[in-house]
Amino acid sequence: MKHVSIIIPNEAVLVAIGDPRYLFDTVNNFLEATGQPALFNVQLVGLTPEVKLINGSFSVHADALIGEVEHTDLIIIPALGGRDPRHAVEINKAYIPWLIAKHQQGAEIASLCIGAFLLAATGLLNGKECSSHWVLADEFRDMFPEVTLVDGRIITEERGLYSSGGATSYWNLLLYIVEKYTSREIAIKIAKYFALEIDRKSQSPFIMFNGQKKHEDEPIRKAQEFIESNLTEKLSVDELADKFAIGRRHFDRRFKKATNNTPAEYIQRVRIEAAKKLLEISRKNVNEVMYEVGYADTKSFRTVFKKITGLSPIDYRNKYNNEAVVA
Template sequence: MPDVAFLAYEQCMLSGISSLMDAFGIANEWLKHFARREGVPASEDVLFRTEIVSPGGRPITAQGGIPLSPHRAMEEVKSTDLVLIPPHMFGVRHDREQIGDMLDWLVMHHQANARIGALCTGTFILAMTGLLDGRIATTNWQLVNRFRRQFPKVRLKPERVLTEDGGLICSGAVTASYNLGLYVMELFGSPELMRACSKALLVDPSRTTQAPYMTASFKKNHGDKAILAAQEWMEEHFMEGVTMEDAADYVGLSSRHFKRRFKQAVEETPLNYLQQVRLEAAKKALETTTDNIDEITRQVGYEDASTFRRLFKKHTTLSPREYRDKFAI
C-alpha cells in the first residue's frame, strides 16, 4: 500500500494536489469494486494513502489565494513511497536559499528509494535539487526555453507527456498530471486498475506527446538589433521563396557570420526559425480556414506539398488533415 505525500508550498496550484488526490481516491474505490466482483470480502484498507505536507507543517496560500492546511510537516515524514510536487503557475523562481529545506528533503527521500514525481512546472523544483542532472525529464512546453537556460544539464524532452528516469517522474502541461496518476496506478496497482480509472477520469492513457499542442516561442529580447531585424523580415516574407542568404543580405552580414550570430541570439538556426514561422502560419490556416492543403502549402512558402506534409508531421506528430480535424474552429 503506497504512501503518497503531496509537497505543498506557497502559490502552488491546488489542482495539482486535489485532482490527483481525487484520482487516487477513485482508484481505491475501483479496487473495492474488483473485490466485490470476485466475491472477496471488502477490506477497509486502501491502496493509496495520501497526505499533504508542507515545510514546518505551516498553512500555505495556493494559487488564487486559496488557503490550504497540510496534514502535517514534511519533516515528520520519515519514509514514503512517492512524493508529488504540484506545479506553479509560471514556474518556480525561488532560489535555493528560500526553499533549501524542501530541496534537501526531496533528496533525502530519493536516496531512501522513494519515487519523486514533478507535475508540470513542479519540474523546476525537482531540477533545483540537482537530481535531474544528466537525466531525462519533461515539463510544461510553454516554459521550455527558460527551463533549458536554468537547467542545462537536464536532458529535457519537452515533446513528451511523461518521463521517468531513475525514479524521478515528470509530466508535461497541467492535464498531463492525470497521465502521471495513471502511470502510478499501474505501477503500484495493475494495468486493469489503470484502464478502469482512465475511463472514469476520461483520460487517454496512450497520450504520449505534447507536440500537437506546442506553439513556437520566438526569442526576441536578445538585444541584437540586426538579428531582430532579420527575424521581423523573415516573418514578413516567409511566404516567398526566401533563403538564408537573402536574410543575411538584408541585414548586411555575410552568410556564415549571420548564421552564427543568429544561433547565438535566438538559440535556433535561421533555417529552423523560418520553418517554425511557416508551420505556425500553416497551423493558423488549418484551424481557421477551409483552404485545402495544397493552397496552404503555397501560402506558407512551400512549393512541394509532400515536403510540407513531412515537415508538418515531424514537428506536430500529426498530418495536416489530422491537425485540422483536432483543432479547427
C-alpha cells in the same frame, strides 16, 4: 502499501494538489471493490500546517510536515502558480534539501507541469531529460541549462524521476504511474472513470511557437523578424547570413545559441505555426495553406507539419476548425 507524499508548495495550483489525491484514492476504491487491499497511503506534506493559496481564497491543510515523513515511496510536486518561475522556486527552496535526501533514500519524484522548475532546482535532473509546460520552455532552458528539456513530450522518466507536460497533461503522467504500480487493467479503468485519453505521448499539437526573442543578439533578432515577415520567399541560410553580414558557420552558432533552433529549424517552425493558424480559422484547403506559408512540395509540407505538431494537416484542421468538421 505505497506511501505517496504530495507536497503543498507556496503558490501552487490548487487542482494539481487535489487531483493526484483524488486519483490515488479512486485507485484504492477500485482495488477494494475487487477484493484487493488498498495500495496507496496518500499524505499532503507541507512546510507549515496550513498553506494559503490563490491570494488566501483557499487553505490547504497538511497531513504531515516534511520533517515528520520518515519514509515515502513517491513524492508528487504539483504545478507551481504565478508568472515568475524564479520567484516560485525561491519561495519553495526549503523543500529542495528534503527532496534530495528522500530521493537518495529511494523515493521516486514526479513533477507536474511547472512543478518541474522545483524538481530541476534540486540538481537531480542535471544531464537528464525533463518535460514541463511549453509556454515556459525558454525560461526553463535559461534557468537550467544542464537539463535537457523535451517540451513536446508529455511524460519523461529517468532513474526514478518523472515529469509531465503542460496543464492537465499531468493526468497522463498520473495514469502512467498508476499502471506502473498496479496493472494495465487498473490504469484503463481509471482512464475511463476520469474520461482520459490513455497513452497520450505528445503535447506538440498544443504548442504555439512564438520564437525566442529574449536575448541580446540584435542581428539575430532582426534575422528572426525578417524570416517571420517573408514566409513565402525562398529563404536560404546562406542568404540570411549574407544579408546580416555574418559568416555562415558563425551565423548558425549564434542563431542556435540565441533561439534554441538552427536557422533552418526556425524557418520551418515559423511557417508551420502560420499554417496552423490558417488551418484553424480559414476555409482554405491544405494545398492553399501550404502555398501561402512558402511550401511548394506537398510531401515535404506534410512531413514537416506532422513532425512538429504530431498530426497531419488534415487531422489538425479537423481537430481545431469547427467549420471544417461541419463541412
